[in-house]
Amino acid sequence: MNMKNKNSWQISSRLVKSEDLNHHGTLFAGRMTEWFVESSFAAASMLFGHPENIVCFKIHYMNFKTPIQKGDIVHIAAKVLRVSRSSFTVYAKVTTLNHPDQLAIDGVTLFVCVDKNGKKMEHGLVLDPPTDENEIKILQDLLTKKP
Numbered sequence: 001m002n003m004k005n006k007n008s009w010q011i012s013s014r015l016v017k018s019e020d021l022n023h024h025g026t027l028f029a030g031r032m033t034e035w036f037v038e039s040s041f042a043a044a045s046m047l048f049g050h051p052e053n054i055v056c057f058k059i060h061y062m063n064f065k066t067p068i069q070k071g072d073i074v075h076i077a078a079k080v081l082r083v084s085r086s087s088f089t090v091y092a093k094v095t096t097l098n099h100p101d102q103l104a105i106d107g108v109t110l111f112v113c114v115d116k117n118g119k120k121m122e123h124g125l126v127l128d129p130p131t132d133e134n135e136i137k138i139l140q141d142l143l144t145k146k147p
């Protein structure tokens with residue numbers, strides 16, 4: 001495969017329930033990380049089209065900026081910002097229904113394309129570099145290890 005695929009934000013939503021809370025009574029980081037990686041994985045899979053060939057290799061970072069309360073709905077927006085030979089760099093950001101203008105969490109995860117034996121393989125995708133200023137900065141910060 002050697003083509004320019006369409007790339008867009010993938011949005012998923014979750015209700016924060018009692019079983020998702022930590023000892024402070026707010027959303028548990030472990031649960032949020034599960035949702036975050038799953039949504040980021042979905043973004044890479046939607047671009048590539050073969051989820052069975054994608055594995056998570058590295059969570060570069062996650063910033064938990066504000067606590068999230070029980071009963072709130074979280075919206076996770078994830079997008080592939082960069083592809084290299086075998087990898088996908090996915091940025092995701094989290095907002096809530098109650099505070100839609102406030103960035104609650106964001107982070108970057110790296111996924112790698114593998115064959116049926118779990119060995120790294122080239123995905124053959126080409127992606128235009130981002131033109132959005134924020135997306136450019138996220139990638140620049142990643143390269144200079146600022147996040």
Ligand SMILES: CC(C)(COP(=O)(O)OP(=O)(O)OC[C@H]1O[C@@H](n2cnc3c(N)ncnc32)[C@H](O)[C@@H]1OP(=O)(O)O)[C@@H](O)C(=O)NCCC(=O)NCCS
Binds near residue numbers: 054057085110118
């Ligand atoms: C994912 C896996 C196949 C990678 O194998 P590998 O041969 O060791 O991979 P490499 O070290 O060559 O790196 C793979 C890619 O990540 C990139 N990479 C590695 N470390 C990186 C870092 N710190 N920052 C940015 N990119 C990095 C490499 O550049 C390469 O990308 P490219 O081919 O697009 O250039 C292997 O580590 C594995 O099987 N891990 C377990 C995965 C898993 O079980 N995940 C949980 C279930 S989904």
